[in-house]
Amino acid sequence: MVLGLTLNLLFLFFIVQARAQEPQALEVNGAVGGVAFLNPRSPQDPSQYSQIHWRWENQVTIASWKRGQEPMYPKSRFLGRLELLDNHTLKMSDLSVGDSSEYRLYLEDDTGKESVQRVRLRVYDLVPKPHVGATTSGDAQQCNATLNCSVSLQGVTYEWIPLQNLPRNDGPVLSVSFNPAVETYVCRVSNPVSSNNASLTYRPPCSWTGESSSVTCATPSALVTLGHLVLLFLLLPVA
Numbered sequence: 302m303v304l305g306l307t308l309n310l311l312f313l314f315f316i317v318q319a320r321a322q323e324p325q326a327l328e329v330n331g332a333v334g335g336v337a338f339l340n341p342r343s344p345q346d347p348s349q350y351s352q353i354h355w356r357w358e359n360q361v362t363i364a365s366w367k368r369g370q371e372p373m374y375p376k377s378r379f380l381g382r383l384e385l386l387d388n389h390t391l392k393m394s395d396l397s398v399g400d401s402s403e404y405r406l407y408l409e410d411d412t413g414k415e416s417v418q419r420v421r422l423r424v425y426d427l428v429p430k431p432h433v434g435a436t437t438s439g440d441a442q443q444c445n446a447t448l449n450c451s452v453s454l455q456g457v458t459y460e461w462i463p464l465q466n467l468p469r470n471d472g473p474v475l476s477v478s479f480n481p482a483v484e485t486y487v488c489r490v491s492n493p494v495s496s497n498n499a500s501l502t503y504r505p506p507c508s509w510t511g512e513s514s515s516v517t518c519a520t521p522s523a524l525v526t527l528g529h530l531v532l533l534f535l536l537l538p539v540a
């Protein structure tokens with residue numbers, strides 16, 4: 302009983318040790334349809350290793366190389382999309398979201414000593430053009446509007462940018478242009494690999510026009526129903 306417990310503790314200790322020694326994975330981002338370079342930690346001398354291989358999810362060998370031989374690409378979902386470069390970087394083409402995963406590079410030197418490096422690949426869709434719309438609740442004196450921006454893609458960040466008020470840092474000189482009659486707001490949607498935008502333009506007394514036909518202008522009574530992507534609430538007093 303006591304021995305069993307001690308062994309268990311020892312076992313646990315080794316697991317913790319192994320975890321602690323595992324190096325941090327390098328992070329690589331790629332875009333759908335694009336190319337990613339899974340880089341070993343540099344700098345390193347590629348010639349010091351006699352054989353190397355890349356594994357997908359630490360199970361399937363997807364590319365391997367032995368000194369004096371051509372790289373080999375075992376049959377896998379990556380077949381035809383991989384190229385092992387001379388410096389052991391793995392070039393992956395025609396990326397899809399499903400390629401997002403952890404990849405490991407196993408390096409073996411002439412003494413048989415093995416080292417492992419981890420690369421975490423994340424593949425993102427390119428951000429499509431956002432749909433923008435304005436909901437007004439104004440009267441003749443004051444035009445209130447809620448601008449709405451959306452794309453059918455998760456994991457993106459939204460920004461509304463008032464074009465007229467963009468600060469221009471040209472040193473000691475500040476140029477400003479001011480046109481109270483027309484104001485344009487740009488919604489920019491971004492993820493780590495791309496961004497896209499669409500704009501809405503305000504015209505007095507209380508109308509909004511967009512670049513595309515996707516713009517909706519409505520005057521609902523219940524502002525309460527406005528959903529999760531309401532980003533800007535504007536107060537635009539009519540001059």
Ligand SMILES: *[C@@H]1O[C@H](CO)[C@@H](O)[C@H](O)[C@H]1NC(C)=O
Nearest residue numbers: 338340341342343386388390
């Ligand atoms: C290996 O070579 C490729 C192509 O020249 C380059 O993009 C990559 O950064 C290199 N990797 C390292 C670790 O130097």
Ligand SMILES: *[C@@H]1O[C@H](CO)[C@@H](O)[C@H](O)[C@H]1NC(C)=O
Nearest residue numbers: 438439440443444445535536
């Ligand atoms: C516009 O917004 C202001 C501030 O929230 C509010 O006091 C006013 O009643 C609104 N006007 C209309 C017409 O909804």
Ligand SMILES: *[C@@H]1O[C@H](CO)[C@@H](O)[C@H](O)[C@H]1NC(C)=O
Nearest residue numbers: 462487488489496497498499
């Ligand atoms: C909007 O996108 C265009 C290219 O489509 C780019 O030139 C412009 O700088 C973008 N505007 C903003 C505010 O991000």
Ligand SMILES: *[C@@H]1O[C@H](CO)[C@@H](O)[C@H](O)[C@H]1NC(C)=O
Nearest residue numbers: 432449450451527528529531
């Ligand atoms: C914003 O626009 C999207 C798509 O155009 C729509 O589904 C959503 O209901 C709108 N939300 C608001 C608050 O108007």
